[in-house]
Amino acid sequence: MSQEQREQALAELDRVIRDIVSVNAERNDDESLFPRPNLDALARAGWNGVLVAKEYGGLGLDHSAFAEAAYRIGQADASTGLVYVMHVGAAQTVNLYGTEDQKQRWLKPNGAHLLGTYSTSERASGGHWWYNFSQASRDGDDYIVNAEKSFTTSAGQADYYITQTRTPGARDQTDISFFIIDGKSPGISAGPWNALGVRGNHSGPIRYDGVKVSRRDRLGEENQGKEIIYNGVSPVYLVGLGAVWEGVARGALDTAVAYVKNWVHQDKQKRLADYQAIRQELAEVKVLVESLKPWRKELAIGLDELWRSGRPQAELLIALTEFKVHASEVANKSAAAALTVTGGYGYKKGALERYFRDARAGIGMGPSNIIARDWIGKTAVGLPLELFYEGGE
Numbered sequence: 001m002s003q004e005q006r007e008q009a010l011a012e013l014d015r016v017i018r019d020i021v022s023v024n025a026e027r028n029d030d031e032s033l034f035p036r037p038n039l040d041a042l043a044r045a046g047w048n049g050v051l052v053a054k055e056y057g058g059l060g061l062d063h064s065a066f067a068e069a070a071y072r073i074g075q076a077d078a079s080t081g082l083v084y085v086m087h088v089g090a091a092q093t094v095n096l097y098g099t100e101d102q103k104q105r106w107l108k109p110n111g112a113h114l115l116g117t118y119s120t121s122e123r124a125s126g127g128h129w130w131y132n133f134s135q136a137s138r139d140g141d142d143y144i145v146n147a148e149k150s151f152t153t154s155a156g157q158a159d160y161y162i163t164q165t166r167t168p169g170a171r172d173q174t175d176i177s178f179f180i181i182d183g184k185s186p187g188i189s190a191g192p193w194n195a196l197g198v199r200g201n202h203s204g205p206i207r208y209d210g211v212k213v214s215r216r217d218r219l220g221e222e223n224q225g226k227e228i229i230y231n232g233v234s235p236v237y238l239v240g241l242g243a244v245w246e247g248v249a250r251g252a253l254d255t256a257v258a259y260v261k262n263w264v265h266q267d268k269q270k271r272l273a274d275y276q277a278i279r280q281e282l283a284e285v286k287v288l289v290e291s292l293k294p295w296r297k298e299l300a301i302g303l304d305e306l307w308r309s310g311r312p313q314a315e316l317l318i319a320l321t322e323f324k325v326h327a328s329e330v331a332n333k334s335a336a337a338a339l340t341v342t343g344g345y346g347y348k349k350g351a352l353e354r355y356f357r358d359a360r361a362g363i364g365m366g367p368s369n370i371i372a373r374d375w376i377g378k379t380a381v382g383l384p385l386e387l388f389y390e391g392g393e
């Protein structure tokens with residue numbers, strides 16, 4: 001795609017965000033509505049297939065474009081941002097590990113709005129989501145999946161789930177495999193999503209009760225799950241997730257700045273922006289928000305280079321994890337400062353309190369910032385990451 005076409009695609013993305021995503025954000029939050037119309041509009045503009053090659057109907061762009069899109073969507077609505085990131089990540093996992101037949105059936109209809117997501121976390125292993133205790137059984141060459149997933153973004157809404165579980169013969173919880181599960185399969189039931197924030201993204205529990213999955217839809221080989229997590233799932237998910245929280249951080253800051261520039265205390269004839277204390281509060285957050293953009297861009301370019309050269313994207317796993325931690329914490333600081341400088345009005349129902357509630361999800365989403373710091377610290381002092389240490393963390 002030429003630079004000019006790329007700019008046009010970004011302009012179309014901005015139009016969708018302005019005319020549809022932003023307009024729906026408040027109502028989706030209020031009524032806990034899944035943002036399907038937003039995802040349909042993004043699909044029509046081609047952005048659901050941002051990383052998918054043109055021969056499969058995608059835009060054939062790169063991680064830089066994907067992360068930019070996640071950032072811009074996150075500014076308007078974190079719920080839509082999360083659904084978008086899980087979808088692009090799911091599609092990219094098929095892109096990287098799928099067979100030609102799987103790409104034809106699950107990627108090509110992107111223009112027709114097929115929505116994917118990741119379904120990995122289980123109650124039994126909690127935040128150590130890379131371990132699974134659920135196990136599929138065999139049905140001739142095919143499989144029967146029985147699993148209860150504690151959280152799955154777009155649960156009950158997705159057209160397909162990239163589902164992680166074990167297959168017969170797995171030695172323990174570290175031997176995992178991936179499947180593409182059709183969202184219309186009998187036996188899938190999703191629970192409600194009733195949460196503090198990102199109320200539109202429907203990240204509730206989901207059950208797979210005796211769901212038949214054809215051998216055709218096993219993603220990669222049995223027990224190849226570790227490699228898929230390191231190189232398929234994690235890199236694209238982490239850069240996208242961090243970008244959404246960067247968007248929330250920027251959105252909260254911009255909204256607060258607009259408010260303090262306009263609100264005037266009649267008694268002193270001063271705007272809120274005329275108080276030094278208010279400007280200090282904003283400046284502290286602005287420095288943090290500005291730190292995210294160049295880092296995101298550098299990481300996305302790094303992922304693009306690894307992708308093009310065929311090297312494992314897991315080389316950037318820790319740097320991407322650091323970005324996720326920083327972006328989610330800056331989002332929380334920015335949203336909190338935005339409430340501080342806007343006083344009682346910021347606290348009332350509206351965009352700022354939504355940013356504040358939404359941002360909180362970033363701290364706990366896998367890898368939670370506590371777990372992420374453990375990975376980062378171990379790597380910093382030269383200890384093995386041991387993500388798949390058998391019988392341990």
Ligand SMILES: Cc1cc2nc3c(=O)[nH]c(=O)nc-3n(C[C@H](O)[C@H](O)[C@H](O)COP(=O)(O)OP(=O)(O)OC[C@H]3O[C@@H](n4cnc5c(N)ncnc54)[C@H](O)[C@@H]3O)c2cc1C
Pocket residue numbers: 086117118119120121122123125126127128129150151152153154198203361364365366367368369370371374393
């Ligand atoms: C909005 C949202 C969307 C999500 N979307 C998806 C999705 O699409 N797909 C999916 O599979 N999952 C998803 N998840 C799940 C998420 O990635 C985590 O797996 C899940 O939130 C873990 O929650 P838990 O209560 O089971 O954690 P627990 O493991 O019970 O953690 C509780 C606390 O203990 C800490 N902790 C955990 N392990 C350790 C340790 N080893 N050392 C020190 N402290 C530790 C945690 O940081 C946390 O503070 C989503 C979650 C949220 C909130």
